[in-house]
Amino acid sequence: xxxxxxxxxxxxxxxxxxxxxxxxxxxxxxxxxxxxxxxxxxxxxxxxxxxxxxxxxxxxxxxxxxxxxxxxxxxxxxxxxxxxxxxxxxxxxxxxxxxxxxxxxxxxxxxxxxxxxxxxxxxxxxxxxxxxxxxxxxxxxxxxxxxxxx
Amino acid sequence: xxxxxxxxxxxxxxxxxxxxxxxxxxxxxxxxxxxxxxxxxxxxxxxxxxxxxxxxxxxxxxxxxxxxxxxxxxxxxxxxxxxxxxxxxxxxxxxxxxxxxxxxxxxxxxxxxxxxxxxxxxxxxxxxxxxxxxxxxxxxxxxxxxxxxx
Numbered sequence: 063x064x065x066x067x068x069x070x071x072x073x074x075x076x077x078x079x080x081x082x083x084x085x086x087x088x089x090x091x092x093x094x095x096x097x098x099x100x101x102x103x104x105x106x107x108x109x110x111x112x113x114x115x116x117x118x119x120x121x122x123x124x125x126x127x128x129x130x131x132x133x134x135x136x137x138x139x140x141x142x143x144x145x146x147x148x149x150x151x152x153x154x155x156x157x158x159x160x161x162x163x164x165x166x167x168x169x170x171x172x173x174x175x176x177x178x179x180x181x182x183x184x185x186x187x188x189x190x191x192x193x194x195x196x197x198x199x200x201x202x203x204x205x206x207x208x209x210x211x212x
Numbered sequence: 213x214x215x216x217x218x219x220x221x222x223x224x225x226x227x228x229x230x231x232x233x234x235x236x237x238x239x240x241x242x243x244x245x246x247x248x249x250x251x252x253x254x255x256x257x258x259x260x261x262x263x264x265x266x267x268x269x270x271x272x273x274x275x276x277x278x279x280x281x282x283x284x285x286x287x288x289x290x291x292x293x294x295x296x297x298x299x300x301x302x303x304x305x306x307x308x309x310x311x312x313x314x315x316x317x318x319x320x321x322x323x324x325x326x327x328x329x330x331x332x333x334x335x336x337x338x339x340x341x342x343x344x345x346x347x348x349x350x351x352x353x354x355x356x357x358x359x360x361x362x
Contacts, residue, residue, distance in 0.1 A: 100281050122281070123297055124278050124281050128249035135252055148303065150273075150301070151302075
């Protein structure tokens with residue numbers, strides 16, 4: 063695909079891959095997200111986090127999910143009709159720490175044209191959010207609605 | 213349970229329910245979240261949203277997920293060791309709109325003591341995020357790590 067091109071259902075194929083630019087996560091951003099959506103000590107304060115299950119400050123999983131969504135929206139997965147998720151499965155195999163550099167690696171896993179609505183289909187998308195050591199910080203499988211070219 | 217009491221693995225039982233206070237979602241909050249994590253036209257701008265799949269401004273699903281997490285952390289699910297999710301399944305059966313009033317209804321679905329680590333277990337938690345019409349805006353099943361009383 064050329065830069066900036068938007069894709070429709072018929073442009074996708076199983077096995078197709080997309081990769082985002084890297085994004086560094088700061089302690090400040092971890093705490094700011096947590097203060098709004100997940101105010102638990104291990105996401106808010108280095109000292110409190112030391113004695114917690116995480117043994118150090120860790121990002122909320124929902125923060126990693128939000129950052130991953132932002133990476134997908136910022137041109138990584140350029141679906142013309144938008145990124146519309148019907149349902150997702152998300153796992154966080156390891157903590158994400160201040161200074162970690164994340165990137166999203168997306169694979170098209172399955173494509174199911176709708177039987178009742180010929181203008182659309184459902185696409186199963188696997189998104190691995192890898193850190194700077196190529197370890198998965200988050201693994202997500204999404205069922206997304208994708209429209210055909212009008 | 214009395215107000216403010218924290219629970220451990222042995223205090224939970226299958227079928228137990230918890231319910232949050234209601235939270236109203238504003239157009240301003242929808243757009244602010246979207247600008248940061250999900251900048252798609254149907255989450256950012258009423259006019260652009262009118263012509264979209266959503267036919268009007270709708271909250272990012274990740275925003276609904278973040279709000280739900282906040283409701284759980286704010287005393288709805290008072291697990292002493294914290295709310296630590298290993299993996300989740302999330303579905304968004306309908307759009308969430310400006311002015312919708314959401315609340316989380318939590319049900320303990322299963323409890324599995326760890327075989328290898330006697331201090332903990334995994335608890336399957338179902339969280340329905342209902343709107344003011346008692347319709348589910350989000351349905352989430354989480355596998356959470358819960359510690360026993362020390």
